[in-house]
Amino acid sequence: xxxxxxxxxxxxxxxxxxxxxxxxxxxxxxxxxxxxxxxxxxxxxxxxxxxxxxxxxxxxxxxxxxxxxxxxxxxxxxxxxxxxxxxxxxxxxxxxxxxxxxxxxxxxxxxxxxxxxxxxxxxxxxxxxxxxxxxxxxxxxxxxxxxxxxxxxxxxxxxxxxxxxxxxxxxxxxxxxxxxxxxxxxxxxxxxxxxxxxxxxxxxxxxxxxxxxxxxxxxxxxxxxxxxxxxxxxxxxxxxxxxxxxxxxxxxxxxxxxxxxxxxxxxxxxxxxxxxxxxxxxxx
Numbered sequence: 001x002x003x004x005x006x007x008x009x010x011x012x013x014x015x016x017x018x019x020x021x022x023x024x025x026x027x028x029x030x031x032x033x034x035x036x037x038x039x040x041x042x043x044x045x046x047x048x049x050x051x052x053x054x055x056x057x058x059x060x061x062x063x064x065x066x067x068x069x070x071x072x073x074x075x076x077x078x079x080x081x082x083x084x085x086x087x088x089x090x091x092x093x094x095x096x097x098x099x100x101x102x103x104x105x106x107x108x109x110x111x112x113x114x115x116x117x118x119x120x121x122x123x124x125x126x127x128x129x130x131x132x133x134x135x136x137x138x139x140x141x142x143x144x145x146x147x148x149x150x151x152x153x154x155x156x157x158x159x160x161x162x163x164x165x166x167x168x169x170x171x172x173x174x175x176x177x178x179x180x181x182x183x184x185x186x187x188x189x190x191x192x193x194x195x196x197x198x199x200x201x202x203x204x205x206x207x208x209x210x211x212x213x214x215x216x217x218x219x220x221x222x223x224x225x226x227x228x229x230x231x232x233x234x235x236x237x238x239x240x241x242x243x244x245x246x247x248x249x250x251x252x253x254x255x256x257x258x259x260x261x262x263x264x265x266x267x268x269x270x271x272x273x274x275x276x277x278x279x280x281x282x283x284x
Contacts, residue, residue: 061089066126066170069114070099072133077113086114091123097166098125099159101133103146126169129162131155171247173198173207173256188233200256204237204246207254217246217255 061067069086071079078100096118098111111128118125132155136145151159168174177200182192191198199206204225206217211232218226223239226232226246240257247255
């Protein structure tokens with residue numbers, strides 16, 4: 001089968017005709033932008049009015065430790081229905097985060113309206129996340145949508161990182177780690193605050209009050225950070241590689257890893273044979 005590429009040269013007389021046709025096309029595009037889009041806005045507003053009755057604000061959020069609000073960005077802010085919904089909720093002192101999908105680069109202003117609503121509700125905004133998303137509204141209809149296949153795997157990976165950061169920030173042990181050391185026992189530093197007794201020096205912290213001594217941290221830690229005599233303690237925190245396995249497997253959220261000083265860990269992994277051998281022995 002003989003496939004041929006057809007090439008057509010435009011003659012001088014045809015060029016003028018094509019330019020005229022292009023002028024007509026541009027005029028039609030302007031017509032779509034200045035007439036069809038306002039019509040779309042009217043339809044959008046009508047849909048909001050119709051759906052407003054469906055929005056309920058009697059949801060009990062008191063039982064949740066963390067609440068997220070998000071939508072696609074419409075006209076440089078979150079969906080107006082979402083904003084009205086949030087404005088009717090009781091969110092005082094609740095931990096809240098914001099997320100969105102957007103068409104254009106994130107310039108910092110898209111979340112402003114919803115953030116102001118959350119502030120008026122006296123909630124605690126702990127983070128915000130935004131990702132590029134597919135958009136098939138307004139002028140993008142002409143090219144069958146913009147930012148196709150977004151969010152993609154890379155965007156979802158960033159979202160997971162954001163979730164991990166939130167979890168780290170809201171860890172129940174985290175606030176105690178900034179306090180001064182109260183006492184040393186069994187060679188381990190302790191910070192005592194009321195009923196909470198936090199073991200740990202700089203990196204690995206364990207709330208011995210809420211710990212149920214299940215030993216899961218001992219089993220999953222590849223560096224043998226935790227030991228147990230009468231109680232589980234982070235006695236080998238200098239060898240911590242911050243893999244967070246102990247945090248993920250702790251059933252009572254009693255462990256906190258201070259993610260810092262990554263260069264120290266990198267150099268120790270490169271040059272410390274003892275550290276490498278300990279990791280290999282645990283993995284076998």
